[in-house]
Amino acid sequence: MTLRIAFTPGATPDKWARAWRDRRSESLELLPIEESEQRSVLDQGRADMVLARLPVEGDDLLCIPLYEELPVVVVGLEHPLSVYDEVSVADLADEQFVLGVPAEVSAASPQLDFPPMSTRDAIEVAASGTGVVVVPLSVARLHHRKDVVHKVVTDLPSTRIGLVWLKDSDDDRTQAFVGVVRGRTARSSRE
Structure with missing residues (x-):
């Protein structure tokens, strides 16, 4: 069996x-x-x-x-956060989230309405520079692309x-x- x-x-x-x-x-x-x-x-x-x-x-x-698993933010190569070694929740406060906003991040920043999409599609949107995605590190690695980077978010829960x-x-x-x-x-x- x-x-x-x-x-x-x-x-x-x-x-x-x-x-x-x-x-x-x-x-x-x-x-x-x-x-x-x-x-x-x-x-x-x-x-x-x-x-x-x-x-x-x-x-x-x-x-x-x-x-x-560590939480990471996925951003396009041209995004200002791409040069950081790691980021904090405060660094994400004004970002446009493509796939949900982590509860620890202020939802007060203006948000565009994105249609429901897969994580792979959300990372593609982040690659275009339109927003950022927070996912577990293993998921960022699974959907790795040459036009994005991921940075550990130090103060989000694993x-x-x-x-x-x-x-x-x-x-x-x-x-x-x-x-x-x-x-x-x-x-x-x-x-």
């Missing part, structure tokens, strides 16, 4: 998938999803587990936090990636994948 692991943009399941395939005879399927689908893929049975950007709400879930699954689906297979993610060896007594 195939273990299906969904993953949100920027999450990197490769090292765990390789370890699984080296140790286990059961097949593993990796399913890229949008962040908005993290919960629904579990509820709909399309995935057994999700490498998700936390939090994912629900008392019926099990979760192992894995790592934190985001976390975690492994999430339904309590009702907790079984030997999910626990075996938990063991892989936690770095247990094939000879571990918990494996």
Whole structure:
């Protein structure tokens, strides 16, 4: 039976998938999803587990936090912030945000109405010099372009990636994948 692991943009399941395939005879399927689908893929049975950007709400879930991601602002090469080593929320106060305004940034600055768009499209708009985008570092790397740079925003909270699954689906297979993610060896007594 195939273990299906969904993953949100920027999450990197490769090292765990390789370890699984080296140790286990059961097949593993990796399913890229949008962040908005993290919960629904579990509820709909399309995935057994999700490498998700936390939090994912629900008392019926099990979760192992894995790592934190730094927030970055993505700007075009000609943008004044492109020469900074890092930026603060205060540096972003007068910026035009293409994809949502972080709560920590003053929303008092004039905002254009951008239509809903993907992160990739938002970064393309930022490349044109029309605005800026704040995303986790892994997402900025995923959508890297030669005409943009990203700078760490020092005083925004980091985001976390975690492994999430339904309590009702907790079984030997999910626990075996938990063991892989936690770095247990094939000879571990918990494996």
